[in-house]
Amino acid sequence: MLCRTANELFWMSRHIERAENMARMLDVTYRMSLLPYEVVEPGLAWAEPWSVPLVTSGLATEYYERFAELSAQNVLRFLILDATNPSSIFCCLRAARESARSVRGAITSEMYEDLNSAWLEIRRVDFARVEADGVSEFLDWVKMRSHLFRGVTFGTMLRDEAYHFIRLGTHLERADNTARILDVKYHTLLPSAADVGGAVDYYQWGALLRSVSGFESYRKIYSDVITPRRVAELLILREDMPRSLHACMNFIHETLERICDPSTREVERSAGELHAKLHYGKTDDIIRFGLHEYLVDFLARISTLGNDISRHFLVPSY
Amino acid sequence: MLTAAGLARSHYLPFSGWLEKTPPARIAQKRDEAERAFHRVGITFAVYGEDGGTERLIPFDIVPRIIPADEWKLLERGLRQRVQALNLFLHDIYHEQAILKAGRLPAERVLNNAQFRPEMRGMDVPGGIYAHIAGVDVVRAGEGEYYVLEDNLRVPSGVSYMLENRKMMMRLFPELFATQSIRPVQHYPDLLLENLRTVAPSGEELPTVAVLTPGAHNSAYYEHAFLAQQMGVELVEGQDLFVQNETVYMRTTRGPQRVHVLYRRVDDDFLDPRAFRTDSMIGVPGLFAAYRAGRVTLANAIGTGVADDKSIYPYVGEMIRFYLAEEPVLNNVPTYLCHRAEDRAYVLEHLPELVVKETHGAGGYGMLVGPASTAAERETFRARILAHPDQYIAQPTLALSTCPTFVESGLAPRHIDLRPYVLSGKTVDLVPGGLTRVALREGSLVVNSSQGGGTKDTWVLAG
Numbered sequence: 001m002l003c004r005t006a007n008e009l010f011w012m013s014r015h016i017e018r019a020e021n022m023a024r025m026l027d028v029t030y031r032m033s034l035l036p037y038e039v040v041e042p043g044l045a046w047a048e049p050w051s052v053p054l055v056t057s058g059l060a061t062e063y064y065e066r067f068a069e070l071s072a073q074n075v076l077r078f079l080i081l082d083a084t085n086p087s088s089i090f091c092c093l094r095a096a097r098e099s100a101r102s103v104r105g106a107i108t109s110e111m112y113e114d115l116n117s118a119w120l121e122i123r124r125v126d127f128a129r130v131e132a133d134g135v136s137e138f139l140d141w142v143k144m145r146s147h148l149f150r151g152v153t154f155g156t157m158l159r160d161e162a163y164h165f166i167r168l169g170t171h172l173e174r175a176d177n178t179a180r181i182l183d184v185k186y187h188t189l190l191p192s193a194a195d196v197g198g199a200v201d202y203y204q205w206g207a208l209l210r211s212v213s214g215f216e217s218y219r220k221i222y223s224d225v226i227t228p229r230r231v232a233e234l235l236i237l238r239e240d241m242p243r244s245l246h247a248c249m250n251f252i253h254e255t256l257e258r259i260c261d262p263s264t265r266e267v268e269r270s271a272g273e274l275h276a277k278l279h280y281g282k283t284d285d286i287i288r289f290g291l292h293e294y295l296v297d298f299l300a301r302i303s304t305l306g307n308d309i310s311r312h313f314l315v316p317s318y
Numbered sequence: 319m320l321t322a323a324g325l326a327r328s329h330y331l332p333f334s335g336w337l338e339k340t341p342p343a344r345i346a347q348k349r350d351e352a353e354r355a356f357h358r359v360g361i362t363f364a365v366y367g368e369d370g371g372t373e374r375l376i377p378f379d380i381v382p383r384i385i386p387a388d389e390w391k392l393l394e395r396g397l398r399q400r401v402q403a404l405n406l407f408l409h410d411i412y413h414e415q416a417i418l419k420a421g422r423l424p425a426e427r428v429l430n431n432a433q434f435r436p437e438m439r440g441m442d443v444p445g446g447i448y449a450h451i452a453g454v455d456v457v458r459a460g461e462g463e464y465y466v467l468e469d470n471l472r473v474p475s476g477v478s479y480m481l482e483n484r485k486m487m488m489r490l491f492p493e494l495f496a497t498q499s500i501r502p503v504q505h506y507p508d509l510l511l512e513n514l515r516t517v518a519p520s521g522e523e524l525p526t527v528a529v530l531t532p533g534a535h536n537s538a539y540y541e542h543a544f545l546a547q548q549m550g551v552e553l554v555e556g557q558d559l560f561v562q563n564e565t566v567y568m569r570t571t572r573g574p575q576r577v578h579v580l581y582r583r584v585d586d587d588f589l590d591p592r593a594f595r596t597d598s599m600i601g602v603p604g605l606f607a608a609y610r611a612g613r614v615t616l617a618n619a620i621g622t623g624v625a626d627d628k629s630i631y632p633y634v635g636e637m638i639r640f641y642l643a644e645e646p647v648l649n650n651v652p653t654y655l656c657h658r659a660e661d662r663a664y665v666l667e668h669l670p671e672l673v674v675k676e677t678h679g680a681g682g683y684g685m686l687v688g689p690a691s692t693a694a695e696r697e698t699f700r701a702r703i704l705a706h707p708d709q710y711i712a713q714p715t716l717a718l719s720t721c722p723t724f725v726e727s728g729l730a731p732r733h734i735d736l737r738p739y740v741l742s743g744k745t746v747d748l749v750p751g752g753l754t755r756v757a758l759r760e761g762s763l764v765v766n767s768s769q770g771g772g773t774k775d776t777w778v779l780a781g
Contacts, residue, residue, distance in 0.1 A: 001552075001571055002554060002568055002569065002571075003558070003569045004555065004557065004558050004569070006571050101360065102533075103543075103553070104360070104547070105543045105546045105547035105552075105553045106547075109359065112359075112360065113359055116358060116359075116360050117358050165571075259571065261572060263573070314571075316569060
């Protein structure tokens with residue numbers, strides 16, 4: 001297939017996944033902000049719950065260029081509907097729809113119609129309405145539209161190269177975003193050191209699990225209290241958990257095996273290496289290495305893999 | 319639709335009977351449904367001159383235009399004859415120029431025409447076909463005879479609306495199709511692909527066809543994508559192609575892949591910055607050299623614009639007589655060429671009755687409809703004609719046929735035209751139907767979508 005087409009499809013699915021995960025990130029922040037916390041050092045803005053989505057998505061600088069104060073309302077405005085912030089949910093959906101429009105022959109008409117109607121809907125939403133209807137209501141809508149699009153894709157599309165590049169985009173983005181969401185806990189301070197393992201800690205981990213649809217799975221698997229060690233295991237190493245890093249790397253590696261030929265074997269090899277690290281990884285090692293450090297390292301590797309895919313398939317230099 | 323006595327013509331009777339029996343509320347609901355569906359499917363076009371990224375719907379009217387079997391038979395015969403003659407003409411003027419030597423057409427009208435491409439002289443194209451896809455605009459007027467208004471031989475558009483309108487009508491009113499014999503048009507993309515394959519460079523068993531588009535911001539982008547998808551071929555932009563050793567390749571995820579036939583929806587001028595406009599950002603450097611070497615087929619060929627130019631139009635009848643030794647089946651509208659002194663004098667004297675068009679104009683831009691014009695508009699055109707007489711032609715205002723159409727006040731007659739699509743490859747083919755455009759403003763004769771025109775489904779009845 002055309003490189004340009006593959007590139008647009010890859011980014012179409014990345015942007016939809018990004019919109020969904022932005023909604024998840026805001027969801028966990030919103031839930032955590034409802035829990036009690038104390039300002040440890042006044043003026044230490046990054047310690048506030050609403051700074052967390054800005055820090056983990058790397059948008060703090062852009063935010064403070066536009067807003068003087070950190071407030072729930074400003075952060076939500078900035079990350080949900082801001083047409084000038086390329087990472088806002090609005091811009092992600094717009095970019096996804098633009099990509100789909102420019103290669104609409106490569107996807108099924110059901111897929112295009114579904115994405116187009118999501119776009120037509122969000123275009124009519126203003127912030128006052130989001131607040132009036134409830135933030136969670138809107139975030140649920142975003143997640144639902146993403147599920148719907150994935151379902152339409154799964155149910156209508158030929159399993160050809162176009163499909164593989166869509167899958168590749170989805171899982172690469174999801175791996176990146178799950179790692180960032182998991183890292184949220186690192187940035188969220190507890191009222192005091194004595195609270196580690198206490199009630200607030202427990203609720204924060206619970207909120208994080210819920211935001212990646214992992215709360216019920218956690219209960220099913222462990223039937224026990226929530227511990228950071230198990231949350232890390234669930235979201236990093238368990239391959240039966242669809243948003244875990246391991247599950248994402250399974251998809252990515254498997255897809256690259258299908259689309260790589262001898263000239264692009266190197267991309268498959270480096271994906272395989274990252275996959276093996278998760279496949280044979282141990283929770284104890286991750287905890288010993290430091291969860292935050294582990295996630296930072298993973299984010300760097302997944303970003304390199306994305307660049308390699310781009311160079312070999314999407315934007316070739318010949 | 320109505321006879322002179324104001325009665326519905328007989329082939330409209332089943333439909334008007336159905337319309338009378340159907341509650342207005344249901345019709346209104348269906349019209350709503352159609353609009354929502356067109357929006358969701360994204361059948362939009364961009365409007366030039368409006369803010370960037372403007373996407374608009376072309377208004378769709380649910381009352382079909384119906385053509386009886388015998389009328390279509392005549393139309394079809396006339397269209398085949400016309401397009402055949404036009405292809406022979408194009409081959410001739412880029413080779414022997416017999417028609418010019420015989421004095422049947424003034425040589426300077428062809429050779430000095432801005433659309434004549436000297437680069438094409440002496441070059442052979444597969445099958446001698448230049449206009450692979452022709453969109454011929456016809457109207458029914460006067461006593462019911464058909465007139466050709468314009469032969470569109472460059473990159474005629476609109477066929478996707480023909481197909482989508484039919485799909486919409488079948489979805490909204492399946493009962494109408496169940497009770498009448500309406501000939502299908504949905505196989506057009508198959509016919510197109512088949513035709514394009516037959517004109518591939520010789521020796522290609524399984525030629526690769528692609529649709530070349532200027533990109534997502536082009537007003538007809540929806541159609542380009544639609545046709546590529548329906549034919550199951552790649553939709554490419556200039557940046558997706560490159561030329562090496564006079565061979566055209568696409569950049570694919572598995573490396574370069576050769577292309578044999580390009581159904582190009584890019585104008586001649588922008589195809590190749592090395593051969594034509596050097597500032598073209600949407601072209602493919604080296605494409606023309608590959609074309610001249612016979613390594614790729616362009617559909618339509620380069621240089622077809624000289625045959626659909628409005629100043630050449632009056633001679634199409636002569637072409638039919640010259641190349642086919644037949645009398646034209648379809649009428650031409652009498653045309654006054656303003657560069658002729660006596661024609662010009664007549665035109666300037668009769669401006670309020672005439673339609674004045676620019677010879678190179680398209681899309682309904684730059685035209686004067688005499689009966690609807692103001693004195694000031696006529697004065698502007700008088701000055702323009704006097705300054706550049708060779709850029710203008712004029713035609714009498716035809717009493718165009720009308721078709722009932724939903725407007726704000728309810729059903730009212732509105733003027734319509736018809737654009738059937740004629741495909742030429744090894745054979746000449748067309749599907750029974752075309753795009754019916756309707757002028758939505760009362761009394762207006764301008765049906766172009768850029769001027770507020772709408773479209774209708776076109777039903778050709780089985781005989």
